[in-house]
Amino acid sequence: MHKLLNDSPGEEIMLLGNESIARGAIEAGVAFATTYPGTPSSEISLNLFQMSQETDLYFEYSTNEKVALEVAAASAIAGVRTMCMMKHVGLNVAADPLMTLAYVGIKGGLVILTADDPYMFSSQNEQDNRYYGKLSGLPVLEPSSVQEAKEMTKYAFELSEKVGEPVILRTTTRINHSSAFVSLGDMKKRETKGEFKRDPFKYVTVPAVARNLHVKLLENLDKTLAISEDCEENFIEGDGKFGVICNGVSYLYVSDAIKDLDLKGKIKILRIGLSNPLPGKMIKQFVGSCDKVLIVEEGEPFMEEAVKAFAQEEGIIIPIAGKSEQLFSRLYEYNPGLVREKMASFFGFDYTPATNIDSSKFPEIPQRPPNLCSGCSHRATFYELQAAAREMDIIVPTDIGCYTLGFLPPLNTGDLVICMGASISSACGFSEVTDKKVVPIIGDSTFFHSGITGLVNAVFNNHNLTLIILENGITAMTGHQPHPGVDMDELNFKGYNRISVEKVVRSLGIEHVTLIKPFKVKKSIEQIKEALAFKGVSVIISQEPCAIMLKNLKTRKLRPFKITDKCNNTRDCINSIACPSFFIEDDKVNIDPTTCVGCAVCAQICPENAIVPLKN
Amino acid sequence: METNRLIIVAVGGQGNLLASKVLAEAALLSDTPMRMSEIHGKAQRGGIVESSIVFGDAASPLITDGEADVLLGFEPSETLRALPRCSKNTKIITNIAPLPPFTVAIGLGVYPDIEEMKKIIRQETASLMAFDAMKLAKEAGSPLTMNIVLLGALLKAKGVAFTKGKMEEAIKRVTKPAFTEMNLKAFNLGFAVEA
Structure with missing residues (x-):
């Protein structure tokens, strides 16, 4: 049995963030799932794919993210709980259906997972997909920890059904690829069949219909706003005259900083987990009770700009900061030490950062970039x-x-x-x-x-x-x-x-x-x-x-090659193809027989015919 | 509970993910809170794999440069490369059997001298335990047990606060039954290395 189908509620197991999300979907009774793979989201789909082999869960690898979302949309419109996963740039591909699906709405909960990748560990950009929530008018949920990722995935299905709209579940690599102990919950029964009732004036988005649907979308957004003002996902923690507003994994860094700097009773936190629409009333009250507010969010100043606008509406004049040359950057991801340092400097507390070892005088260490595999x-x-x-x-x-x-x-x-x-x-x-x-x-x-x-x-x-x-x-x-x-x-x-x-x-x-x-x-x-x-x-x-x-x-027998005495060290092999199976020993090229798959490309390039099968 | 921040650096294929799993299991058996963060994706393509493991009372799964309490290195040049993650108080445990990157083979870099590397690390940090873990792994029965040899040394150097019994129990639970005996041998060979 797949480990995420373990039916012993209350048990704690070590899960990867992506496994935690997949388990959350299973606990919510997800019955239909689509994806196009993309790091850092891939393990969510992999686990759902595996579970679909032993249950009645429907899963598909779709041709691309746009197709995946359109397939998922129909399932959710027909009333089936559905999940659609992709990496952040995948949502660009799926943006077309996203925008109008928001007008159409859904019946069965639809959770659209977007895995953002600050620092671009495995991506071509580090766009901040919270803006897709604003652009489409859809709710955005952001978990802070691996355990919360499971709970929030479950909640995302409920929220989606409550407001009749897809919900964007936005993670970052540090959630997807962190592991922690997660407490398992009950698994809801899957309802795999839906029903579609014809209703063209609700579903066929010609201009006359769409004009009405946009009104409905804004009403749904208002419903979500009321929820945002009063939900467990947005909460205030601690007390003090200083305030920090944070989201996602930054919340962990902020919590640790308050402990490490011994600032309990001096700084309180507003943790935003439902970030679109932002809870304006809650933010105004929070900011109104502070002397100074720092916004800690990786990526763009999504919350910062909104918080400043809320403060303006209330006529609150206190320092509110986030992104600046002295404070936080829009580049890359944050870390506990950085957040600790910026919090100390902004609020005026003493802090000496750890001194790390200066490697500038070390001998140069050869780079180790990822490489195409042996026999690729x-x-x-x-x-x-x-x-x-x-x-x-x-x-x-x-x-x-x-x-x-x-x-x-x-x-x-x-x-x-x-x-x-x-x-x-x-x-x-x-x-x-x-x-x-x-x-x-x-x-x-x-x-x-x-x-x-x-x-x-x-x-x-x-x-x-x-x-x-x-x-x-x-x-x-x-x-x-x-x-x-x-x-x-x-x-x-x-x-x-x-x-x-x-x-x-x-x-x-x-x-x-x-x-x-x-x-x-x-x-x-x-x-x-x-x-x-x-x-x-x-x-x-x-x-x-x-x-x-x-x-x-294991369908092909490996047939490793070796280099014979005929080798004159011209090194055409290494210089032109640089297969990782080559290594130099005593100034001679060798082939590692444990990694060579026997593609024989180097043997065909060698001008000395010095490369032959190990066993002939 | 004291916080203990451990960084493991390895090259794809050296088995550091399994090592992390053993540590997670030992943490579970010892009621020690633990979070870890890994950078995936490049492992099968010869890149660097890094795990950050935080034991004890901290919420973050990530370790800032200079804040690692312990660095466990699976490959000597990667240990050297990871030194900026450490401070002068960091405990370092490293394998010294080299696995040169392909950039060396194609002449885009020179692999540093092992003794020179050891000298630098000794100068810069509080404690260094450097030994040929590959040799011990082969002695245990397979080069693939090098990760478990290193866990034995990690425990010996007091890089983690588990008991030997809990670590052995974790190895039994996490590794494949057919290889448990070999892995326990590897673990004990690592544990016998002089700290």
């Missing part, structure tokens, strides 16, 4: 592209996945990354305004997510580009989730269909389509050369399963 086919494809384009000046807009790492030396393959799918569309623009050959690169999962529309555009407008689709048969970067091109039978999941990347590409009428086997180096280089020479849209599909997936599935 992307490495082979990138090597072959660079070899094929040696005489050319190419631009390589790349996309989001493991293969983004190809931009690092020595592969140096990847010149621009914006967002999912942008490789192909941005290539269209480059091809018109520069005279260079443009070679966009995209993975198969990302191709289905939002690459297809860009490719249709390239064909329709007749742009000159060579698209490389890296078909490795899985969504690798986020932890091996399925996508529409995955062979689900091979993974032992029944009831799915598989969409062929090649057939999709050919169906668009693209004349020049090439399939390559990237581990055949010479042939692949020739094929890529030919495709690059084509004027118009040409597509190369590089087919080779993800090396980690094969390792996990």
